[in-house]
Amino acid sequence: MKKYLLFLLFSFSAICFGQMYKTLDTADYIQRKEFAKNYTANNEILIKDLKTRYSGKAGSEVSKIYKELGADFETKVKNKDFVFNSVFDTKVKNLIERLRKNNAQIPQNLKILIAKNNTPNAYCFADGTFVINMGLFNWLNNDDQLASVISHELGHKITGHTLKAILNMINEDQMDKTVVQNIKSDKTNRSQRAFEVLKNRIYQKGAENRKQEMQADSLGYVVFKNSDFKKTEFINALKRLEDFDTISPKQLKVETYRKFFNLPKQEFQDKWLKKEDFSLYNYDHFDQKLSKDSLKSHPEVTLRINNLKKIFPELKTEVADEKASESYAVLGKIARMETLPNFYHSESYGVGIYASLQFLQDGEEENYYKGWLGRCFEKIYEARKNYKLNRYLDRVDPKNQSESYQQFLNFMWNLSLDEIKNIADYYQTKES
Template sequence: MRNTFIVFFIFTSLSVFCQDRFLPLDTISSKEFHINLFEEYKSKYDAFNKNLDLIKSNQKKIVEEIYIENQKEFLENIKNNNFISDKNINSYLQELLTEVLKKNNIDSKEYTILLSKDSEINASNIGDGTIIINYGLFLAVENEDELVFVISHEIGHQYLNHVKNEIENFAKQSTSGEIIQKTNEIRKQKYNKATLANNLLKNIKYKNYSERRKKEIEADSIGLNFYKKTLRNPEYAISLLNKLDKSNQERDSLTIQDCKLCFENNRFKLKIKYFESEQSLFQKYDTNNAFNIDSLKTHPDCTTRIELLKKHIVTNGQQTNSSFFLGIKKNCVPQNLINLYSNQNYGTCLYESLKLYKLDKNNEDLQVIIFLTLDKIYKSKSNYTISKYMPSLDNKNNSQSLNRFINFINNIKMSDLEILVNQFKN
């Protein structure tokens, strides 16, 4: 909690990123909010688990395990203060949710919406009527209509019971005679067990990906029907999917030259070797194209989904933007940095801050957040806990820029890192 108050003080005592004063979201009531939220969902899950009823006992065990693990993860996110407690923005999102539900005569009591601090451009439905909007989504959406289509899409997942069906189908698949037979065959093999297991996993993943894509298309279709009832411009369903299709692509990068621009001065020079990666099995993994790249995307096959929706869309030329939405958009970049810092994602926070700082080296607010994150990274490297606060090297899902930055943090000498901390502290 202390981290949150430090950043709250910094960003309220300075003008950030623009001439107008930046007003961060309220975190003062966060403790009470998360305690109440935890109790609400703990009670809901206890009641739900008592009523689990499946026909086949062998599937029942698997389904129960999946639900319980998902519930544990969600409750852990609440304990870790991963949801934003600001009453104004939560009320605003609830109003948008209620708008869609009422226009479609859906019982609003079965639905609720939460705002996560997660910076990933995404939203989700966890299967019990709870829709989660990641704060990072505000970095992508350009108007309120796009946001409402996201909410309509997630209502579609709930309306069609996609989460429940997916869990039950996985249980059936896991207990099917075919999978059990193939698993037993692999166990009996003396050689190439890893290859056989990987091939089996690949087949399961492709089957699951096909089902997942089907569910996304279904949620798009019914979500568009829900969305149209609000009389908002359906054109923004297409513009939203276009943005999601590119959401796995990084908008900006941090080159070695950028790092030199941010850190170097007359008394300090960066060493190029800090940015170099080790040749290892990781490099080999990077060249393994066992899986379809689109199947790894957060938002699969948007191109097909866009073409299907276009057939049912007639634009009305209008765009809805409330003053509240515009206020969120104006503040979303600095607020995202606060969210990253308060969630102890220091590596990502530093990376995103440096991408902004290279364009505005006179920005004192960025200098402060860079100092805070560098200091946290220095201390975590000192006590060997750095992996908790840095993203992992990943040549499949990370950009080259992000991996280069991770190498830099991993390789830089402590003495040089201390120089950088003091440089921004001063």
């Protein structure tokens, strides 16, 4: 959720076609059905191959895991989490072909999917299904930066990181069972010893994941530099991702609340802005049993950049981002307009309202974002009425949220059921 909020920071120019913009068509039943059918068949072939390659307990466990992963992914496909034959497909396929020209190790059977997800991320499955989140088109600045992220994921694919991680997990499970049996046989400090086993397992997994990320960076850059992309954009892409990880959300001004919630039939009330007082909470007494740094699956982006510069000296020279091509700029605008539809699809209604208000505060496409404001408020109303609001709206967390987002959450929780309904109705009528 935190990363969703950080996504709202980056400022783009106004989109001239916003007033007429229609969300991407997801009436792609035939394509989804065909993809799901092929994916299931390919996953079954993969599982049979794994059983042949790994006998005994390991073969049985790895096959079970891939079967569960496949079933979960099929559910996402059926849930319309991806768009088929979209305007983004051609661009991604073109970039992969450019990468493949001088990199024979890139698999030929890659199948591209565009996810209705606003986070700038990508991932690849063992069968060659390559998922690109729509957020990458919004967050990154040009073709080369997108190609660098694809190269990184190809690094994971080529080295078989996913399968290696699963096999390590299975092996560690077996070792842990032996340790657990020893703990059961000796009651001395049983709870503490069990916790140490769990902690060591979690830390070890985090360390292995961070190591794999570094490896994927290095191999990904080799793939990238062998192609016709500008080398320095590999580092520039990481810097963009670092911004996504670390910058606090842009401030939502109090005046914005007054402007958009002072309605003809419901005047704005100052009590809606009242904040919960957390000053009496003493966080110094909180005993953190697990180190956050050791839990991270990715190394700090600064470390990744420094590691690449150490291995590849040509990356030490920093150059400003290349200007986006016309085709990439168009896709970036479409991805930006899909921000609210994507939040709505993922049932992130609270964040959707926060995003709508930030777009409206910047004066972007008022009719479009007012419409989504109304839709999200309608869902919040239904959740509040059915005592399910916690599913769609965060609670205030002073240690992990910006002041702006805390203010927003206080505002939302301060609204009564009727007040929420009045806002939802207003922004879903023509008079808004």
